[in-house]
Amino acid sequence: MRPVRRLTLTDDVYTSVQTLIMDHAVAPGEKISIDGLARQLDVSPTPVREALARLESDGLVRKRPLAGYTASPLLSRAEFEELVEMRLLLEPAAAAKAAYAEDLRAEADLPASPDAPGFAGIAAFTAQDARFHHRVAELSGNAMLHDAIVRLRSHLHLFRLNFPQTHYGTSAAEHHRIVDAIAAGDGPAAATAMRDHITAARARHLTYLRS
Template sequence: MATPPLPDGIRPVQRLTLTDDVYESVQALIMAHAIAPGDRISIDGLARSLQVSPTPVREALARLESDGLVRKRAMTGYTTTPLLSRKEFEELFELRLLLEPAAARRAATQATGDERGRVGEQAAAAVAVEPGADHRRWAAFIAWDARFHDLVAELSGSRLLRESISRLHAHLHLHRRYFPATDPRVTVAEHGRIAAAVAAGEPDAAAEAMRHHLLSAQARHLPTFAGDADGRPPPAGT
């Protein structure tokens, strides 16, 4: 079991927020396929690569298990989760289309004036990323995208609805493999339309804007599966 080399832009962890830094670094290794889907993860190897003790690596892996990016099995340890198959991808969007337009509809009805302002601010928030660091660009975009969708779910006022959407971990799973298919400018514009409808208190428009956003995102990512016989996307780099 090889110790993964650190891609360009990922350096040994040095900052004070050690646990968070290790989590971000291991997440970046998984998203960039420096640790390939289905690979067994060496805690000691990661600790050596990141120049930390094994403890924060274990803590990071526990968080990543909650995110759905790694799995833990008795006697085996941690492995990275496989990529989504086409069937899983379609089922993911089927669930999102049931849940997220409903959340947007409720948010347009339930949100207070201050909360309506928050959703607009989040939709317009800039994603500041240092030049040349692809993993930082991925992480920043994923976090921004997830915050927007989580905020809309929060403003729905339904705890169960928000938790159900959060458990899908859709943003991590999609961008883990399909980031090249995502144009941030398109997503920004789609988020803006959802935010405007929520801010205006227009539930039908908010639900339709969310539905359009999800269908458009599904269409942007679907070509990744073209030509793959077993329903899974080809390996990264092909």
């Protein structure tokens, strides 16, 4: 087992590099220098490599043989619509199957407003939003459905595009409508509420997309 200090360092480096990518300080498509990042963050190259491996699984960086890592391009309009289509196929089904779950209320709440500029200010919102959707998927009781929703990494990709301020308050209210239907054991209503939430989120992001 690795020492705790090493694990903490790796997590810190992961968060730092993730923030650089989400804020476009490392531009979409830009080649990433492991040694350069190590110097910038004042760490050895090893935790940077570990962070980049995790970010590759998140879809935020790409690795090519003999070429190293680059920051992934932003979603195109077509890719965005495909992501929304996948969410609409998977997440309403998960919400319907999660009916009668009663421990979602706290998960549905979201931070009230950004507390810092850039991704650092929305990181807590993004993480909590993802936890809510992943928890609904987990409560569906279908492990493959849960894993498919988690693997989409939709929150990172969407909030890398932009972060409309209308997400604050609005998203939490939509979450609570989903929870109300789930707690009432109304599967069809839960599916409809989830579908409405994803469709509304699509509209909030749409004007920021490139073609």
